[in-house]
Amino acid sequence: MTIGEVMNRLTVTSAQIDEVTGEPKEEFKIVSTKNLREEVHKFYDGGIKKGIPLGFHHTNEGFLIRDHELTILSGQNGSGKTMWLSQVCLNLLESGYKCLIASLEMHPMLTISRMITQRLKSPEPTPQFIDKFLDDMEGKLYIYRQDGITSTKDMYAMLNWAQLQECKVVVIDSLMKMSDVHEEDYNAQKKFVDQLTVIAREFPIHIFLVAHSKKLKELTDQPTKNDVHGSNHIVNLCDNCITVWRNKYKEKKLEDGNISDEEAKVIPDAKVFVQKQRNYIGENGEPTFNFYYDRKGMRYRDRP
Numbered sequence: 001m002t003i004g005e006v007m008n009r010l011t012v013t014s015a016q017i018d019e020v021t022g023e024p025k026e027e028f029k030i031v032s033t034k035n036l037r038e039e040v041h042k043f044y045d046g047g048i049k050k051g052i053p054l055g056f057h058h059t060n061e062g063f064l065i066r067d068h069e070l071t072i073l074s075g076q077n078g079s080g081k082t083m084w085l086s087q088v089c090l091n092l093l094e095s096g097y098k099c100l101i102a103s104l105e106m107h108p109m110l111t112i113s114r115m116i117t118q119r120l121k122s123p124e125p126t127p128q129f130i131d132k133f134l135d136d137m138e139g140k141l142y143i144y145r146q147d148g149i150t151s152t153k154d155m156y157a158m159l160n161w162a163q164l165q166e167c168k169v170v171v172i173d174s175l176m177k178m179s180d181v182h183e184e185d186y187n188a189q190k191k192f193v194d195q196l197t198v199i200a201r202e203f204p205i206h207i208f209l210v211a212h213s214k215k216l217k218e219l220t221d222q223p224t225k226n227d228v229h230g231s232n233h234i235v236n237l238c239d240n241c242i243t244v245w246r247n248k249y250k251e252k253k254l255e256d257g258n259i260s261d262e263e264a265k266v267i268p269d270a271k272v273f274v275q276k277q278r279n280y281i282g283e284n285g286e287p288t289f290n291f292y293y294d295r296k297g298m299r300y301r302d303r304p
Contacts, residue, residue: 048281052168052206055091058302062287063274065092065169067204069239070197074213074228080270080293080300081244082106082173083114085208087300089169090115093140097168102144102158104177111143114298121297142167149179152192156199163203172196173210175230186231193237200239209238219249225275241276265304269293 033040051064065071075081082103089099093115103111116133117123125133142165144158155172162170175181181188193209200207211234213227225241228234235241250267253259259267268290277285291300 052092052095052097054088055095056289056291056300056302059272059287059289061282062284062289063240063242063277063280065206066239066279067168067206068200069279070193070200070207070209070237071240071242072193072211072228072234072238073208073242073244074211074225075223075244076213076215076246079213079244079246081210083298084244084270084272084291084300085171085173085210086111086114087118087298089141089171090118092169093137094119096140098140098142098166099169099171100142100144100158100162100165100167101171101173102146102150102155103171103173104144104146104150105173108143108145115141117298121294121299123296123298150177151180152178152188152195154178155192156195159196159199159203159205159207163205167205169206169208171208171210173208175209175211175234183230186233189231190233190237193231193234197237197239213243219252222271223273235276238276239278240274243273243275245271245273247271270300 049064051066053060054063054065073081073085082105089101092099101111112134115137116125116130119133120129142162155178159170175189175192176183178192181192196207196209212229213223214229216223216227223243223245225235225243226232227243228241247267247269250259250264250269254264270291270293272289272291274286274288289302291302292304293300
């Protein structure tokens, strides 16, 4: 058999595929640059650094919310990761983007009340302020109401609904609160995260998946992406990994009276570490952001 005959046997044309399937096949997994021309031009349209800001002045250059991506947001229990993400969503909503929040650890009313507090910067809204907030969020903020148990299939259906409503961001909080994903079942965790990446590639949305991380040994220790609970595949598969760290060392010094007012003012209350950012274009794809926390207003500030 000649080289040409071998190549003919190994080559499958689109016409041959049509003969086998009985119908024309519009797409094939192997494409040429001709097939990608429109997508490539779209990618460069408006510049290479595209995405939605998180809503804080000092984060705009370091991290943007891009379509077709999955971000793991991790942190220890009580680190403030859900509160921080709530403010990010509020920033997006106030900029006109639609968000869907599936907080499997919290009643929808509490999710709403946190955002009301963050918007007002006070936990004591008037009835008029509450009504104004609810009116402003109508058709923009959607909450997944959990009835009974929630499975990964419920999340897949929710994501499909979200893209039909043109939601820009979907939050799933958290990974271990689904009935068919257990803490020790690494295969189930990998399968779910893998499926989320497939959905993100298909839909023009950004998915935030909240995952807990291991408890640090010392108050001064800072987290790494290897501290995320569960399968290593969780971090390997996602596009971005962000960790929220609460400065309990500063809190302890304040409690003991071992810190001056001036020090307390400038030392951050929290840090947000971008520990993986696959599609970042620039010099620093893994920045660290300092935050200062207003307990009364449940808000994170980028300045003291």
